[in-house]
Structures are given as structure tokens and as C-alpha cells.
Amino acid sequence: MALSLSGDEEEYDSEGEQRAAQRPKPKAGPSAAVKLPSNRSASGARRRRTRCRKCEACLRTECGECHFCKDMKKFGGPGRMKQSCIMRQCIAPVLPHTAVCVVCKEAGKEDTLEDEDDKFNFMLMECSICNEIVHPHCLKVSDASGVVNDELPNCWECPKCNHAGKSGKQKRGPGFKYASNLPGSLLREQKPAKEDAAADAAAAMSAAARRRPERDETPRSRGEDPQPRPQPLTLPLPLLSPRPRPEDKLRKKRKLFDDDEEEELSGRKKETPDEPYFSKLLHQIKTEEEDQDADEEEDGDEGRERRHRGGVSAERNGSLGDEAEPDDKDSRSALLHACVRAAAAATVGDSDQSLCSSPRAGPSSEAGSETQERGPARPKARRKRRLPHRELSRELSRALSSEIQETENCLANENQQPLREEPQTENGETHRLFRGGGELDQRHLKPREMNGTPWELRHFYPGPITPLGFNRSTPASRPPPPRPSACRCCDKRLWTKIDLNRCTSITPLMLSGIIRRQPLALDLSWTNISKKQLSWLINRLPGLRVLRLSGCSWAAVSALCTSSCPLLRSLDVQWVEGLKDAQMRDLLSPPTDNRPGQLDNRCKLRNVRDLRLAGLDITDTSLRLICRQMASLSTLDLSYCNHINDQSVNLLTAAGTTTRDSLMDINLSVCNRVTDHSLTFFKRCGSICQIDLRFCKQVTRTACERFIAEMSVSVPFRLTEDKLLQKTC
DNA sequence: TCCAACGTGAAT
């Protein structure tokens, strides 16, 4: 029966007995009333948390379709479940306004302070163990520190509990709600998705996961760590030991991407009794931050992978550097949007770190040598505390709103220019949207295989030389090179981009982590992500600019049909199994759901500028739709599309089409039906900068040279490679 | 006062 946080026992009321007809009431009767766990008795009941009202989820309208919406009276349901719409489950629930410090009885005062440390000391912190809510400043425990729980705003394990050596689920109150228990981690279940039941399934998972027991956060034994923890959260009590000890690392909380499975596997050794450490711990700053360099802890595969990629890159010998890639350029501008950048910078510590921890789920995790590889100490890092979640959410929301408006304005003006100039980055690293993402750039591919490649082979591309390559009459294709399947994170400092390319197993915790970071760019290419997962992701990433789904199944990609991606600029669906004209039609038609608040019946992908369709069996039917629906299209990759011919090019460049003026970069390499005639069509394109006709058997070099000569009056082109035309200057 | 929905126990 109902639970009362006050602990008062209750009897079933008559209403309950009436309902018994529908559902048997608990036999336990009064015994079902609350029995507060003993660990709560000391500090009283937990404060229920409430919506932050600022996160993307909170800002949404109810979907009207999910399990919980259908239950609501407003949607004609019985109203028994009384749960939030699954699309609206807050990702950073906050303490209620009525929460006060148990010591001084006052509310949080962080808003009145400037200094980050002051803010922390005067904000309310709820202990996930004893539930006590205090201002850290009000704690007079001068020789202990708390462990900030980054998964939930205003949450920590208070110094008292730390001091007592309590940890994790051993003593945490039941139902303590972490972000990992929030919707983001609801996709733990990875059974094959019944696609028609995706929404309900998600709802069901949602309900379940919210009640999921806490993850064990028992400190784990690790190798020596002579270095200070990178990016620790600021803690209130000035008790830094000069050299954090190995145990420091032990105190790290489980991170988002640490699978339960991993924990179970590794727990045998890791969860050694750590009581002896606690006395030392009392004098240390503790955080739950994951090592920022976690991904560098990976075993040699990563290094080999990098080397491999480097080799591929050189071998590819593309005429354009990655930096010149339009979608990267576009992404860069988006990626460095000021607000988002600020938010990202403010949160870089935890976010990337935990994301980077994803490889740890793999067999090579927990490398004992990690600490040796870590960079030098960052003594200042502990002073840098990320923004509280609500601030961050506010920032993101503001940024997104403005971006959406900007995009719409941009469209209204038919302004094809990028939203922003490409900003300078600190080290240029962020110019690469995805690590290794350029591998999918068809411009850089020397084709070895045509589309029509069996799906299995699309997944397991052969090496540089493959029997298939020899068997085909077309030039040897160059499918994306094989790579280790370890999950990788990208830039460690920013989480505006998340690269899970070829990560064979997308775990629920990964999805949860993605949502929490609200990346602008997401690469899920060659993963086995399911429709349910993708749908869930998209619906929670309203600000997504770049989505790469190369090599995924149509079953998964079809998730795009029912979702709206208003800000999506770059979509990569090359080599998607089963993606043909009919599917393209579904993809380009307005969202299929007519839910309240989803009345936008414009093309879901209307803002896409960079569309990658390589290797698809699409025809002019799809191109007509593209011409009609994607007014901003500037980069189009149709390489390896066997049905594309001169008429297709004619369509794209016909009078009255927006693509005629918007197209800047078209890749028709290995399109064997394209002939010299297409080049005459391209003369009509006002913005064309690059035409890739490499390995088009029916295109001659002579025609290319003629095109250059004829265009030279207005636009100077040159052949940077055989049948690769690029505008000069 | 009303509505939304959190957090829990029981049923499945």
C-alpha cells in the first residue's frame, strides 16, 4: 500500500477495498505501511525531490502516448498510476524549495554567493545515506569530507556517513534516486525491440528503472595512484592532503558507463574490504569523478586503433583534409556555440570523464597502470566545480531555444550560410567532430566495394584487399575500415560530441550518459543500436546537430521517422541496411505522431545540410523528395548508389529546386550510371564547390577538363584527383 | 485547493 514517509502506519481505506475488484489489494494490510529503514531513523525521512523545471525533459510537453500518459485522466486514462510522462522525467530532480538545512533551518543560499567554494558551502546537500540535508558550511565536522554525488544535484555522502565508513547501497536509503535511475538509464534492458511497441516498452522500462535498486558503490581496490584526482569536485572542508592516496580513487563512485555487469565481474576483486582506508580517507578530498584520462587507460587496442586509423588516413590520400570537411565545419560552428560551450566547459569534469569510462566496461578496464599514464597533477582542478545541474540545464535550454529560433529564422531567410563562423579552438582538436569520423567521408574513400554488398560484409568490412574487391568489375571499394569495437569517447574536455562508432554493444548506461551530456554530435555508426534505443535517444536530444548512423539497420534508423530533430544539420545514413526509396519517404515525411505538442508537420530533416546516403539503393524518387524537403542541403553523398544517373543529377539541379542553389558538395563517386552529361547539369549550380566523380566509369577525364574550362570564366575549378573537381581558392 | 508525480510496497 501507500508509503508514508512519516512512517505512520495506515489502514486500507474503503476506496482501496472497492478497487480490490480490479486488482487484489495487498494482503498485508497495515503491515504494508511504511517501515522506515533503520538507517533513516536517525535523520528522518528523505525529502522527495521535484522537477528541476529546466532540463530538456522538464521543458517538454507530455507525449500523450506513453504508458503513463495513457493512464492520465487528461488522456482518457484512469489516472491510477500517477506517473510522469516518460518523455518528461526530469534528469536532474532537485530538492524542493521547502528543503532546509537541518542545522540552521535555512534554505540553500548558493545563489547569493559568487565564489564557487562559497556556493558549495552554502548550498543544501542531501546525504544519500542518512538523508540529512545540510549546508556543508553548517557541518562542524572539521576533519572529514563528503563525497559529492554527481549524479544528482545537491547530493553527497555526508562527512558523517563517510566517517562511519558507510558506503553505497549498504546503507543508502531505499529508493534513493540517482540520475542512473532516471530515464536515461532506463534502457538497461536490451532485449530485441518489438518495434511497434517501442513507446510502451520505453514506458515500462521507465517505470521499472526508476525503482531500480542503487548501484553498488562500494569502493574498489585499485592500483597505486600517486597523482591527485583530476577534476575533482570542490569540497567544502579544507582538508586536502597534498598527495591523494590510492584510496582516493577507491572513493570514486561508479560512473554512468560502468555497467553493472562490469561491476559484477570485477567486483570479485575490486570490492575488497576497504575499511582500513577510511581513517585516511577522512583527510582527503573525495569526489566521485572518473578519471579524465580514462580512455587512455585502455589496453593496447586503442593505440593500435589509432595507428591503424592513421595509416588509413594516409592511405586514403584524400585531397581534402578533415578540417575542410563541410559537416565538420558545420558541426564546429554548432559545437562551439557560446552557451553550449560554456555549459560544456563548466561540466567537462564529470561528463567526459564518465563518458570516457565507458571503455572500462570492457575487458581491459581497471588497468592498474592507468595512474602512471595520467598526466601531471592538476592542483587547481579541485577548485573548479562544475555548475549545479540546474544552472547547466538553464544554460542548455537557453542555448537550445536560441539556436532553434536562429535556425528557423535562417530557414525563413533561405540563408544557406553556416550559422556561425568557425570559431577558433584552443588546440584545434575540436575541429574534428569525431575521432576517426573522417573515415566515413566518401571523399576519402578509394572504393573497393559497391553497394549491394551483403549486410554481413557491410558490418565486417574486409581489409584493404578483399576477394570481393577483386571479384567486382568496379574499382575496388573502400568500405569503412574495420576497427576494434571498443567504445571510445572523443574529446575528453567536451562532451558536445560523442563517438560510439563501432561500439558493438550500446548499453543502457551509455544511453543514459549520452542523454545527460546532451551532445551536439553523436556517432552511432556501425553499432547495433536498436530502434527503441535510438528513438529514446532522439527524443531526448532535441539539440542534436549531427547524427551518424552509418551501417546501422533500417529497423533502428526508422526511429527517425517518428521523431523530430529540428536542429539536425548532418545525417549520415550511408550503408544502412534496407534503406531504399520507401524508407527514404518515411524518413522525409513529417513526423508520424500527432501528439499534443508535436504538431509540426514539416519535414523532420528539414534543416539537414549534410546528408550521406552512400551505398543505398535509392532512386530518383528519393531525390525528388530530397529536393523538395531539404531546402538547406549543401552536402550530399550519393557515392556507391547504383541507381543514381544523369537524370538524378538533372533533378538535383533543375530550375526551381532549392538544391540547385544550395548544393556545395556532391559525391557521386562509384555511381556507374552517371556519365559526362551530368557535368553539364552541374554548371547550373550556383554554389557548387566540389563534385566527386571518382570511379564513375562513364565519366571521362576529358569531360571534367571541359567542365573546368567552361566554368573558368565564373568559377575556377581544378582536378585535385582523377574526376574529383574542386573549386579553387 | 488542485494537480502532478515521487517513492514505495504488493502483485505479477
Place this chain on the structure above:
DNA sequence: ATTCACGTTGGA
């Protein structure tokens, strides 16, 4: 483990 149910809390 998942789903259902609902008292109670929190905000408007």
C-alpha cells in the same frame, strides 16, 4: 524483475 497502484508531497 517488472508492473501496478496509490498515499502523500510539492508546487501553483
